[in-house]
Amino acid sequence: xxxxxxxxxxxxxxxxxxxxxxxxxxxxxxxxxxxxxxxxxxxxxxxxxxxxxxxxxxxxxxxxxxxxxxxxxxxxxxxxxxxxxxxxxxxxx
Numbered sequence: 001x002x003x004x005x006x007x008x009x010x011x012x013x014x015x016x017x018x019x020x021x022x023x024x025x026x027x028x029x030x031x032x033x034x035x036x037x038x039x040x041x042x043x044x045x046x047x048x049x050x051x052x053x054x055x056x057x058x059x060x061x062x063x064x065x066x067x068x069x070x071x072x073x074x075x076x077x078x079x080x081x082x083x084x085x086x087x088x089x090x091x092x093x
Contacts, residue, residue: 022048023077030080034072040065041072047080047091056092058083 022029029048034041044061062079066072083091 020045025081026084028080028084030077030084032073032076032080034066034069034076035061036069037065040067041069043072043076043079045073045076045080047084049089049092051089051092056089058091 020031020033022031024030027049031046031048033045035044036042042061043064043066045059047058047060049056060080060083062076064072064075066075
């Protein structure tokens with residue numbers, strides 16, 4: 001039921017997005033936003049970049065579940081950096 005309840009919890013998602021401190025990497029901002037699920041934390045977050053007066057966003061949720069929110073957020077930043085290195089601005093296509 002974790003993913004189902006996430007569909008209907010937009011208010012709490014906006015609160016978590018506002019309180020996340022981004023990591024800057026090669027002109028991109030990485031927002032780790034792991035979500036609690038059955039006593040673990042799912043790796044998820046956003047990669048954003050300002051381009052031509054627009055903010056482009058790529059949101060992703062991975063299948064990885066970790067025991068702590070700190071570990072999940074750390075892995076998200078690592079995965080996001082790999083995605084940026086491999087895809088660059090194609091993330092937003």
